[in-house]
Amino acid sequence: MSLDAAYPSRQELIALNKRLTKATAARDAAQESYDRLERPTRLLTDVSREHAAEKALHDAAIVVWYESGCPGVRPDVPSRMIELERQLGDLRRDLGASAIALEIAASGLQAANEHLAEQQVRQRGALYGAAVEAARDRLQRYATPAMIEAMLQLSVIEALTAELRRQPHPEALNASRKIDEMIKVARASIGVRCDLDPARRFFAELERNPEAELVDIGAPTIEHLEAPVMRPLEDGSQHINRGPVEEAQPVPRDWWPNPALDPDEAWRHFHPNPIWSSLTSETLEPGEMVNTANSPLASG
Numbered sequence: 001m002s003l004d005a006a007y008p009s010r011q012e013l014i015a016l017n018k019r020l021t022k023a024t025a026a027r028d029a030a031q032e033s034y035d036r037l038e039r040p041t042r043l044l045t046d047v048s049r050e051h052a053a054e055k056a057l058h059d060a061a062i063v064v065w066y067e068s069g070c071p072g073v074r075p076d077v078p079s080r081m082i083e084l085e086r087q088l089g090d091l092r093r094d095l096g097a098s099a100i101a102l103e104i105a106a107s108g109l110q111a112a113n114e115h116l117a118e119q120q121v122r123q124r125g126a127l128y129g130a131a132v133e134a135a136r137d138r139l140q141r142y143a144t145p146a147m148i149e150a151m152l153q154l155s156v157i158e159a160l161t162a163e164l165r166r167q168p169h170p171e172a173l174n175a176s177r178k179i180d181e182m183i184k185v186a187r188a189s190i191g192v193r194c195d196l197d198p199a200r201r202f203f204a205e206l207e208r209n210p211e212a213e214l215v216d217i218g219a220p221t222i223e224h225l226e227a228p229v230m231r232p233l234e235d236g237s238q239h240i241n242r243g244p245v246e247e248a249q250p251v252p253r254d255w256w257p258n259p260a261l262d263p264d265e266a267w268r269h270f271h272p273n274p275i276w277s278s279l280t281s282e283t284l285e286p287g288e289m290v291n292t293a294n295s296p297l298a299s300g
Contacts, residue, residue: 009129027112051084
């Protein structure tokens with residue numbers, strides 16, 4: 001594919017890949033220069049370790065010779081130990097001569113690593129931007145027309161349901177609901193599994209070749225799922241902890257009874273010792289109330 005102004009991230013990726021190649025080569029050259037100048041330090045460590053082992057053996061032989069009363073000739077210094085001491089002297093002199101050059105090489109290596117890290121960060125950002133441009137191109141060329149076609153096919157059925165709802169008959173509304181239910185079942189019972197392998201291959205190829213295209217995934221993996229069944233909501237009152245009926249506590253007698261439930265009990269609660277008049281209803285005029293304030297029973 002030809003890259004134009006519509007693909008700025010891909011154009012930037014091409015330029016950054018070239019810069020990244022140069023930065024990697026410069027870092028490798030700086031690493032090699034540092035390794036060559038740092039070689040005396042590594043050799044000095046290895047030779048010092050071997051010399052320490054040889055010296056320990058020679059020192060042990062000297063101790064034994066003195067403990068035995070110094071018989072015969074004193075143990076000679078091993079030739080390998082003499083050679084190692086000569087190498088230590090040469091390496092220390094070489095290390096002193098290359099100290100300044102080693103510091104310069106270390107500074108150059110650090111600068112090369114920092115420059116390479118900066119180019120890698122910029123290249124990674126351009127790579128992600130190129131992936132977005134590839135997805136946009138694929139969406140505009142293939143995915144959007146396919147979605148439009150699918151929505152057009154579905155709109156024909158949805159238009160039928162809308163027309164049925166306009167009809168004045170209950171049967172038409174019932175038919176519209178059945179069609180809506182079929183659409184819901186169709187949407188919920190079909191799934192297409194996403195295959196990640198083509199996307200992984202494309203992303204790896206895009207890093208090497210900014211002109212790579214997001215290709216078809218091949219034969220899709222279609223799954224037929226079990227459509228959800230619409231059930232009425234469960235009665236949640238069965239989960240309320242009301243306590244056992246047999247353990248219900250009786251109502252204390254000092255509580256006020258409810259007049260709406262038991263008016264006689266409420267009257268007896270508020271009149272524990274009622275005073276009954278000796279007058280009978282025959283001696284009262286219609287509408288007259290009994291006055292017990294002056295009754296002998298009241299005074300007693």
